[in-house]
Amino acid sequence: MKAHRWYTPWLLTAPALIWLAVFSLWPALNTGVLSFTNVHTLSGGQFIGVRNYVLMWQDPQLRDAILNTVIFMVVCVPLLTFLPLLLALLVQRTLPFMGFFRTVFYFPVIASAVVVALIWQWLLDDRGLVNGLGRQAGLIHHTLPFLTDRWLLLSSAIALTVWKGLGYYMVLYLSALGNVRRELHEAAAVDGAGTVRRFCSVTVPGVRGTMALVSVLIAVNAMRVFTELYVLGGRTGGVGGQDVSLVMLIQQAASGSDGRIGYASALSVLLFVLTVGPLLLLARWNRRTD
Amino acid sequence: MPRVRAGFTPAAVAAIAAITTVALSGCGVGGTSSDAAKQSVAADAPLKGTITFQTWSLKNDKFTPYFTGLVQDFETRHPGTTINWIDQPGDGYTDKVTSQVTSGSLPDVVNLPPDIAHSVAKVGGLLDLTKNVPTLAQDYVHSGVAAYGYADLGADSYGLPWYLGTDISLWNKAMLQRDGLDPAHLPKTFDDLLAQAKVMHDRSGGKDYLMSRPPGLSDIVNSGTALMTSDGKKFAFNTPGAAAMLDKYTAAYAAGYLPSDVLTSTYEGNSALFNKQEVAWTTGGGNYIQSTQQTNPSLTPLIVPSPALDTAPLYVQGVSVAAKSKNLPLALAFAEFVTDDTNQVNFVKLAPGYLPGSAASANNPAYSKSDGTAQGDASVFAYQDMQKAVNFTPPVWTDAMNTVLNQQIALAMTGKESAKQALDNAVNRADQLLDQ
Structure with a gap:
């Protein structure tokens, strides 16, 4: 059998490496460099040292953006880690119509995020279905300001994200649950373990690897939250910009013909640092539990 | 076992320097020529x-x-x-x-x-x-x-x-008459508009609206406020006149003279609401009526035009x-x-x-x-x-500044800040953005 030449592996991986270098590594490096300049959309700009990073801390919206983004992540990670697992356990059973329910639960995943957010916008509007039904049922006497109250809007965006993500992570768990041996459940049942005990001692350890993966995916996606808040809160990020996220702040800084690309790059570096932190924590937690 | 040296080797430093240099050349940093x-x-x-x-x-x-x-x-x-x-x-x-x-x-x-x-x-x-x-x-x-x-x-x-x-005012005659307002005596100033908005609100039981847009730069200028200092280097629209105008909008919003969603993402704009006959006033170009003949012919015969309130935009x-x-x-x-x-x-x-x-x-x-x-x-x-229209928007006014102003106006109109505080914040932030 003929031996491969030394460059064969490089040749095979070259397309992926070139793609990675051009569309990931290069832009990332360039963003880091731009964060030390005052480059605008149309003008070249100059090096200004760490001025953008100093300006960041004088930006009154940054605190709100970090707080909203971190809350978004802290709430979404546990909800989207455990709820899809429970859902997967439900639809895993071989009962009539289970295929239908799996499709229904997965449906929000394939719907466009913008379309879904617009539907929620109509639902949560002052004259929307939720307020209308609430009033008719006598549950509320005043309109609930889902789209104008800071915390209600943030909660609505979280609820939307969880609802839309459930199906996707459910499918990941369904695949993982298939690998949990039935004998383990039967042995635990023989030993007298109830449903909750079997869930904690058999199911969770069996899908722990998937749980770690799901947590990481959710954390990264939550740190990049944009569409849900943008559509529900508008381009200003809710009333007074109180529901702005870090990515929205980056978008606002960089948009228009006078976009502050240097400042937006500094914000992007901050987002990167804030995203890497939780990922390292999750990786550490995963190693500990192995 | 040999110790691994911490830090970068000379080769690594050279590589980083090379990458940075190439990155700098790619980012377009450098002066521009106006030759x-x-x-x-x-x-x-x-x-x-x-x-x-x-x-x-x-x-x-x-x-x-x-x-x-x-x-x-x-x-x-x-x-x-x-x-x-x-x-x-x-x-x-x-x-x-x-x-x-x-x-x-x-x-x-x-x-x-x-x-x-x-x-x-x-x-x-x-x-x-x-x-x-x-x-x-x-x-x-x-x-x-x-x-x-x-x-x-x-x-x-x-x-x-x-x-x-420029923009002129356009009114829905049927809605005005339904709520006891006279199309022959249309508002000429912002204060007239407020007064008639109250009448429409009260007589329709809060179902009809005359006003349907939050204030912006044009309202500030029409309050007699200069947007910038005379040398054009700083913003200066945090005046008592502008604050009084914003207070009037805030009171009107709280009283329900404007639709509650004018500050939310579901706000469609006063022109869209006018076309749906949900509000009785909008502003539009001089060809507005002609364009509705194609898009909304049932509305066209109901429209009464009048000059813009206060000073018209150019x-x-x-x-x-x-x-x-x-x-x-x-x-x-x-x-x-x-x-x-x-x-x-x-x-x-x-x-x-x-x-x-x-x-x-x-x-x-x-x-x-x-x-x-x-x-x-x-x-x-x-x-x-x-003949007397004014271009309200200074050329240095950017999207980011507009976002800040809209945010602060929304905070004032929802009572989370006073009008003065909101305008002070908007001016300070706009000045910061101007310096960037």
């Missing part, structure tokens, strides 16, 4: 070759024959020339022009409003027309020429005024010449041809309610005569408003 903008174009240079002419959202059944004829006319007068006419869609024009500038593909002659022209002129992308069109001040209306002159760029001008527009469209055009003589000649008096008058005939930017025709008394229809009246009001 191209300042160059003189020989007036007697022969006209030949090919150029591209870009318009903004004007390729349609109504305007395409005009532009086709315009180009043919020019090419016939100047044999050996070719004008490639391209049109960009209405949405995302700023982004399109921005990408054309950064990629060095800005068309030779380009239709730009003053704010986009300012951004392009700042980086030396447009030809100085004060120098190259000696009759600029005489041939074009003063307000139009002034819109393309920028305090931060000296005494130069970067656009030939093409067509001018909207200017102009034609600029790319400083890096490879055929500047032809580009300049064609830009002047497009905006000469004859062609401007012919163009505006297709767009009632707009006025030509050429001095010879802007004050033509023909524009002040109505044919007796509501559209005719609207055109006359637009003409009258245009």
Whole structure:
């Protein structure tokens, strides 16, 4: 059998490496460099040292953006880690119509995020279905300001994200649950373990690897939250910009013909640092539990 | 076991330095030159070759024959020339022009409003027309020429005024009458509007609205407030007059005279609400009634036009010449041809309610005569408003500043901040953005 030449592996991986270098590594490096300049959309700009990073801390919206983004992540990670697992356990059973329910639960995943957010916008509007039904049922006497109250809007965006993500992570768990041996459940049942005990001692350890993966995916996606808040809160990020996220702040800084690309790059570096932190924590937690 | 040295090896340092250097060269950091903008174009240079002419959202059944004829006319007068006419869609024009500038593909002659022209002129992308069109001040209306002159760029001008527009007021007669308001006595000032908004709200039980937009720069200017200091270096719209105006809006919003969703993402805009007959007042261009004949014919007979409340806004469209055009003589000649008096008058005939930017025709008394229809009246009001209309938006006003102002206004209107505090915050933040 003929031996491969030394460059064969490089040749095979070259397309992926070139793609990675051009569309990931290069832009990332360039963003880091731009964060030390005052480059605008149309003008070249100059090096200004760490001025953008100093300006960041004088930006009154940054605190709100970090707080909203971190809350978004802290709430979404546990909800989207455990709820899809429970859902997967439900639809895993071989009962009539289970295929239908799996499709229904997965449906929000394939719907466009913008379309879904617009539907929620109509639902949560002052004259929307939720307020209308609430009033008719006598549950509320005043309109609930889902789209104008800071915390209600943030909660609505979280609820939307969880609802839309459930199906996707459910499918990941369904695949993982298939690998949990039935004998383990039967042995635990023989030993007298109830449903909750079997869930904690058999199911969770069996899908722990998937749980770690799901947590990481959710954390990264939550740190990049944009569409849900943008559509529900508008381009200003809710009333007074109180529901702005870090990515929205980056978008606002960089948009228009006078976009502050240097400042937006500094914000992007901050987002990167804030995203890497939780990922390292999750990786550490995963190693500990192995 | 050998110890592994902490830190970077010389090779790693060299690699990082090399990557950084390459990255720097790629990011476009460096000064820009305005030499191209300042160059003189020989007036007697022969006209030949090919150029591209870009318009903004004007390729349609109504305007395409005009532009086709315009180009043919020019090419016939100047044999050996070719004008490639391209049109960009209405949405995302700023982004399109921005990408054309950064990629060095800005068309030779380009239709730009003053704010986009300012951004392009700042980086030396447009030809100085004060120098190259000696009759600029005489041939074009003063307000139009002034819109393309920028305090931060000296005494130069970067656009030939093409067509001018303004906003007039438009009212739904049926809704006014239903709520006991007289279409013959329409509001003339913001305070009149507030008073009638209360009447409409009270008589309709809160179902009908007269007002349906949050305040903006135009309201601040109409409160008698200058947006910037006299030297144009700082914002200064946090005045008691502006705060009083904002307080009135806040009170009106709290009393339910405006739809509750004007501050949310579900707000469709006062024009959309007017078209749906949910509000009885909107502002629009002089051709608004004509356009509703195609889009909403049942509404058209109900519309009553009137002059704008307080001072009307001035909207200017102009034609600029790319400083890096490879055929500047032809580009300049064609830009002047497009905006000469004859062609401007012919163009505006297709767009009632707009006025030509050429001095010879802007004050033509023909524009002040109505044919007796509501559209005719609207055109006359637009003409009258245009005589004292003001361009409210300073060229240094950016999207980011507008976002900040809207955020602060929303905080004030929802009672989370006082009007004074909101305006102070907006001014401070706008000043910070100006310095960046």
